[in-house]
Amino acid sequence: MRKRKGSIRLHREKRLPKYLKIIDFIKGKISTGEWPIGSKIPSQRDLAQAFEVNRSTVIAALEELTADGLIEGKLGMGTVVVNNTWTLLATTPPPDWSEYVRSGLHKPSMTSVQEINKREFQADLIQLSKGELSPDMFPVDTMKQVMERVTRNLSGFGYEEPRGYLPLRQAVSDYVGRQGITASPSSVLIVSGALQALQLISVGLLHRGSTVFLEQPSYLNSLHVFQSGGMELAGLPMDRQGMIAQAIYARRKEEHGAILYTNPCFHNPTGILMTEKRRLELLRVCEEERLPIIEDDIYRELWTKEPPPLPLKARDKHGTVLYIGSLSKTLTPGLRIGWVVGPEPVIERLADIKMQTDYGVSSLSQRVAEEWLASGLYERHVHKVREQLITRRAAAIRALTKHMSELATWEVPDGGFFIWLKMNGKLSTMELFTAAKRRGILLNPGNIYGETKEGYVRLSYGYASIADFESGIERLGQIVRDHR
16 A cells, blocks of 8 residues: 555564554554653544554554553543553653653643644645745845855854854844944844744843733744743734734733833734834833833835834834844745844843853854845845735735635735734634644634634735645635535
C-alpha cells in the first residue's frame, strides 16, 4: 500500500499484524526515551491515520500496552506513558519529566496556537492566516548579490558589542530618521526579531505583578511572553481609529499598570491603522499618566494608499516610547533581525540582558541587514512588495465578496496583509477551525488574540497564492453554510 504523506515509516517485517506494528512502534519510542514517563501519546485518531488502519486496530494495540503496564488512560490527560522496560524491573523509577515540563517558568502556548505553529509548515494545507509574506515575494537574486558583496568584504569576525554591529545600528539610525525619529546609534539595540525585543523588555524592565495595557484583541494574547514573567494583560477597546486612549484613565485606576503595548500600523489581527489624531491623544494621555509605551511598528512599510502617520516615537519628547522595528514582515523572517530604539539607559539595560541571553545576533545576519538598509535596496524592495500586496488585496476582496458576502463582514485595510473577518450569526470559532483543517485549510481563530466574541477569524492575503486564497475562501464559505 502506498503511504500517505506524513505517515509513520515502519522498519519491521511487513507481514507483522498491524496491531503488533503499532505496539512495536510505541514500545520503541518508550524504550529509547523519546517518550519518557508522563508523556502523552498520540490520540487514537492520529495513530489510526498514521498507520492507515481503523481505530479498532489501534484500540487493540493500546489495550495490550495497558495490560503490560506501559501506558494508562488518565482523566483529562488522555493516554500517557506510566512505565518503561527499565522501571518495570527497577525499584527506583527515573525522573518524571512531565513534572519538570509543567513547573517550568515559561508558560506553554495555548493548544490551538501550538496546533497552528505545527501545521503552518504543512504544504498540503492552504494557509489562509499565515502572518508572513509569500516565498514568491522573496528577492532571491538581490539577496544573492547582497550576500556576495558581504562575503567578498568579509574578514574574521567574532561576537559583536552588546548593542549590535555598529554599521547596522548607524543604518537603522538613518532609516528611522527618515520616519521622523531622531536616534543616534547608541540609542539602538539590534535584536533577533521583534519577539525577542518583547522578551527582553518583560525580563529586564517590568515587575512581577504589574499590568501591560494593550489593544483588545491583540497579537500579544496569542503569546505568553509577559504572563511568563508574572504580569497581567489588560485589554483596551478599539474603534476604526485605533486604541481608544480615554479608556486608559479608567483602567489605570483599576490596574497597577506598568506599560502600554500598541501595534498602531495595520494592527495584528484587525488591520486597523491608528489615525494621526488618535496617536497624538494616546501619547498625551500616556505622558500625563507617566505610562511608558512599547510601539511595535513592524508593518509600517506595508502601506498601500499613502504612508502612515508619523510613529509615536517621532513625537516623543520625554523618552516615553520604546520603538520596535523588524525586517521579518517586509524582507524575510530568516535573517532574524529587528531593533529597539529608546533612551540610552534603557537600551543599555536591554543590551546587558541580551548578552546574558544569547551573546548577540548573528554577525553575518547583521552585516547582510546593514547592506540592505545602507544601500537603499531595502526601500526599493518594499516598494515592490507594496505593489504585490495591492494586487493580492484586490483579489482577496473579490474572493470574499463572491463567496462570503452573505456570511460575514469585513473592513478593507489600508495596508499590511490582515483582514479581520466577522461571521454573521452565532458560530463557534473553534468548531470552524477544526472543520477547516479537515477541508485542508488552516485558520487563525479570533479567540487566540483574546477576542471573547465568537465568529472572528484573522485572514492573511500575504502568504497563500491568489488561486489558493480564493479556493480556501470558497471552501470556508461552504463550511460556514454547512454549520448553519
